[in-house]
Amino acid sequence: MTVKRLSLAAVYVVLLTYAAITLVPFLYMILGALKTKVDFGESLFFPSGEGLFGVAWDRLSLDNFKRLFLEFDISRAMINSIFIASVHAVGSTLLSAMAGFGLAKLRFPGRSLVLGLVLASLIIPGPLLLAPGFKLLYQMGLLDTYAGLLIPGLVPAFGIFLFRQAILRGVPTEMVEAARLDGAGDIRIFFEIALPLVRPMVGAFLLISFLGGWNNFVGPQIILQSPELHPLSVALNNLRGTYGVDYTLVLSGTVISIAPVMALFLLLQKEFISGLTSGAVKG
Amino acid sequence: MSTRTNRTRWNWSPLFFVGPFLLLFSVFVVWPLISSLILAFQQTYGPGTTIWVGFRNFSYLVSDVRFWTAVSNTAIFTLGSLFIQLPVSLGLALLLNHPKLVGRAWLRLIFFSPSLVGLPFVAILFSPIFEKRIGLLNVALHALTGGWWNPEFAWLQEYVMPALILAALWIYAGFNMIYFLAALQNVPKELTEAAEMDGCNAWGRFWHVTLPEIRPVAGFVTLLSVIASFQIFELSLLLLNNIGGESDRGLTIVMYLYQTGFITGDLGYASAVGWVLAMVLMAITLLHRKITKAFDED
Numbered sequence: 001m002t003v004k005r006l007s008l009a010a011v012y013v014v015l016l017t018y019a020a021i022t023l024v025p026f027l028y029m030i031l032g033a034l035k036t037k038v039d040f041g042e043s044l045f046f047p048s049g050e051g052l053f054g055v056a057w058d059r060l061s062l063d064n065f066k067r068l069f070l071e072f073d074i075s076r077a078m079i080n081s082i083f084i085a086s087v088h089a090v091g092s093t094l095l096s097a098m099a100g101f102g103l104a105k106l107r108f109p110g111r112s113l114v115l116g117l118v119l120a121s122l123i124i125p126g127p128l129l130l131a132p133g134f135k136l137l138y139q140m141g142l143l144d145t146y147a148g149l150l151i152p153g154l155v156p157a158f159g160i161f162l163f164r165q166a167i168l169r170g171v172p173t174e175m176v177e178a179a180r181l182d183g184a185g186d187i188r189i190f191f192e193i194a195l196p197l198v199r200p201m202v203g204a205f206l207l208i209s210f211l212g213g214w215n216n217f218v219g220p221q222i223i224l225q226s227p228e229l230h231p232l233s234v235a236l237n238n239l240r241g242t243y244g245v246d247y248t249l250v251l252s253g254t255v256i257s258i259a260p261v262m263a264l265f266l267l268l269q270k271e272f273i274s275g276l277t278s279g280a281v282k283g
Numbered sequence: 284m285s286t287r288t289n290r291t292r293w294n295w296s297p298l299f300f301v302g303p304f305l306l307l308f309s310v311f312v313v314w315p316l317i318s319s320l321i322l323a324f325q326q327t328y329g330p331g332t333t334i335w336v337g338f339r340n341f342s343y344l345v346s347d348v349r350f351w352t353a354v355s356n357t358a359i360f361t362l363g364s365l366f367i368q369l370p371v372s373l374g375l376a377l378l379l380n381h382p383k384l385v386g387r388a389w390l391r392l393i394f395f396s397p398s399l400v401g402l403p404f405v406a407i408l409f410s411p412i413f414e415k416r417i418g419l420l421n422v423a424l425h426a427l428t429g430g431w432w433n434p435e436f437a438w439l440q441e442y443v444m445p446a447l448i449l450a451a452l453w454i455y456a457g458f459n460m461i462y463f464l465a466a467l468q469n470v471p472k473e474l475t476e477a478a479e480m481d482g483c484n485a486w487g488r489f490w491h492v493t494l495p496e497i498r499p500v501a502g503f504v505t506l507l508s509v510i511a512s513f514q515i516f517e518l519s520l521l522l523l524n525n526i527g528g529e530s531d532r533g534l535t536i537v538m539y540l541y542q543t544g545f546i547t548g549d550l551g552y553a554s555a556v557g558w559v560l561a562m563v564l565m566a567i568t569l570l571h572r573k574i575t576k577a578f579d580e581d
Contacts, residue, residue: 011378018375019393025453026396028419029408044422095303102300114301121312125564127514127537128557131550132315132322152311155304186296215401217517222545233403237521240407247411254404265399269392 033252034060040248064252074253076228077235081214081257084231087150088213093205095155097198100163101190105176115164121157134222144225153219159205166201167194203271207264214261232257322554333551340555350556352531353539356444360535361512363448364455369508371456373501376463377489391464394457402454406521409450413438413522420449439523443533447519451512459504466500467493498578506571510564516541536560 031045039047039059049056068074102108103115133152134143142148171194179189195202217233224230230238236253265272323340325333344350375394379387397405412419416434424432438446470493478488494501516537523533536556544553 008381008383011381011384015375015378015384015390019390022393022397022453022457024419025408025412028412032411041417044419098300099304102297106297106300108294108297108301111297114305117308118304121308123510123565123568124312124316125510125514125557125561127516127540128319128554128561129312129315130540131544131553131557132319133311134545135318135322135550136311136315152307155307157304157308160304186294187299190300211399211401215403217401217403217521218541233401236407237403240410241524250407251411254407257404258400261399261401262396265396 029251029254029258031060032248033064033255034062035248036061036063037246037248064248065256067249068252068256072239074232074235074256077230077232078256080229081231081233082260084146084149084216084220085210085213087146088153089206089210091150091154092156092159092209093202096159096205097163097167097195097202098190099155099160100165101167101194103160104164104167105171105173105189105194106186118157118160118164122161130218130222137223143223144229145223146229149219149223156209159209162205163198163201166198170201171197200271203268207268207272210264211261319554319557322551323558325551327550328548336551340552341559343552344555344559349531349534350536350539353534353536356531356533357513357515357535359444360447360451360515361509363444364451364508364512365505367448368452368456369459369505371452372459372504373463375456375460376467377493379460379464380467391457391461394460396457397454398458400454402517403521405450405454406518409446409453410439410522410524413446415440439533441532443519443523447515447522447533450518450522451515455508459508462500462504463497466497470496499575502571502575502578506568509567513560513564513567 027045032040035043035047036059039056046053046055047059049059051057099118103111103118137143137148137152140148142151175193176189179193184192214231215233216231217237220229220231220234221237224234227235227238232253236250236257239253240250322333324335324337326336326340327333378384379390379394384390400408411417413421415421415437418438420438421432421434421436424436425434436442474492474496475488478492483491514537515535519533519535520538520541537560540553540556540560543556544550
């Protein structure tokens with residue numbers, strides 16, 4: 001038994017050490033954002049001084065955040081990020097769920113062909129479409145518009161695949177047939193029966209695609225040229241290009257970029273993780 | 284349902300559900316694929332002007348020193364994620380799966396949290412961490428090794444690929460762990476208990492019972508992470524502040540594609556690079572399927 005207890009203790013040591021390693025960069029970022037430029041160069045974490053635990057608490061301040069909002073108008077980029085991520089999340093969740101429902105519960109000619117297309121497009125590497133996609137948006141006159149940024153990603157194959165799996169597993173065909181006999185149309189069946197039954201997947205995919213839209217860098221970097229359209233990812237990178245040496249300012253920018261998605265995740269984490277793994281395990 | 288009712292009441296609703304996908308897929312995937320195939324045989328100056336060059340993009344690629352630098356950097360990164368990151372993910376999952384562990388949900392949440400941070404933000408956060416002399420990593424290593432580690436170690440100038448492997452470890456180890464953990468929780472307890480009663484030690488139980496049980500998921504995670512590693516781009520681009528690093532030490536395949544396409548303006552050459560990458564990835568996917576099949580027939 002002692003061997004067993006010892007091994008459990010070792011498990012805790014390893015796990016807690018790795019947890020500390022994981023959390024240290026976050027702590028470094030938050031403290032960096034609160035410090036002055038001088039203190040950032042002189043101390044790794046807390047600035048040393050006269051206060052409690054030998055820390056100069058009074059030299060930690062929100063000045064970097066104030067500068068971001070007042071001097072650099074970061075709120076504009078923040079609103080842009082919220083807009084881009086929300087439209088992407090709602091649009092791609094709805095359209096993926098619709099296509100997933102169609103492929104799981106409706107019978108129509110060419111259904112297996114469409115399913116094949118969905119699976120095939122899962123393995124097309126994104127970078128291959130970068131150059132021709134850019135050229136196409138140029139020809140369509142959609143460069144430097146949110147339409148050009150958002151429309152191409154509205155029906156991700158990955159989402160269709162996940163929703164098809166969820167609907168196959170979670171929506172009994174007898175229920176769909178019964179509703180049809182009662183005279184319900186497919187659209188009503190989708191909104192009133194299928195969607196409520198796969199609610200966890202809807203929540204998970206909303207979050208997955210919100211994160212995807214929020215964290216997207218290459219898309220807006222290539223497509224959006226006007227600075228007033230830039231989301232946080234691009235705006236922050238530009239800020240770093242100009243004020244790269246001022247790490248405290250740039251780190252406060254990463255704090256305000258990371259905090260909202262972290263909060264969202266904490267609210268929805270159970271659904272998120274079950275949604276992530278549902279396609280892979282027991283698929 | 285008879286054919287007559289089918290003909291009189293043609294049901295349009297499937298088109299309503301699947302139509303948006305088909306439309307966007309044709310316009311933004313199929314058409315760009317065709318056009319990238321054409322572009323790969325052209326030279327362009329921005330999206331406006333094009334010249335037909337035949338196979339010259341590909342023959343130039345073979346002797347392009349920068350392309351091969353990008354290939355070898357990408358290969359190093361991929362090997363790093365295969366042989367460092369995945370074992371760490373699996374190890375964390377195995378430890379988290381310890382039946383007597385308290386606080387599993389919290390630890391899982393902590394390990395997973397870095398993968399929520401977008402790559403542009405990770406890159407900005409890690410550029411001071413990798414700094415010479417004052418950077419967190421060098422200072423910590425210097426202190427932990429009792430002064431043996433040289434704090435002038437130039438992560439972002441000389442050792443870019445090791446830096447990228449470390450950053451990727453921080454981001455993705457907890458993400459892949461989620462998949463391994465889900466698989467481990469599906470391994471029937473009776474199996475490992477029976478093996479334990481038969482006198483199998485921990486290593487034997489892992490090797491003969493657990494690993495075969497989680498093999499499908501492990502194979503899937505390995506394939507996904509190889510494919511993703513081959514496409515590493517944003518992390519390198521942003522960590523090195525939009526340049527390839529000194530002597531292209533951080534240049535990856537997709538970064539090279541991006542530079543030729545969007546900075547030099549030759550979308551044709553960029554497409555040729557893209558197709559070579561796509562071929563390699565398809566070959567890897569096929570190889571993975573073959574290996575999986577061979578295992579299943581065992």
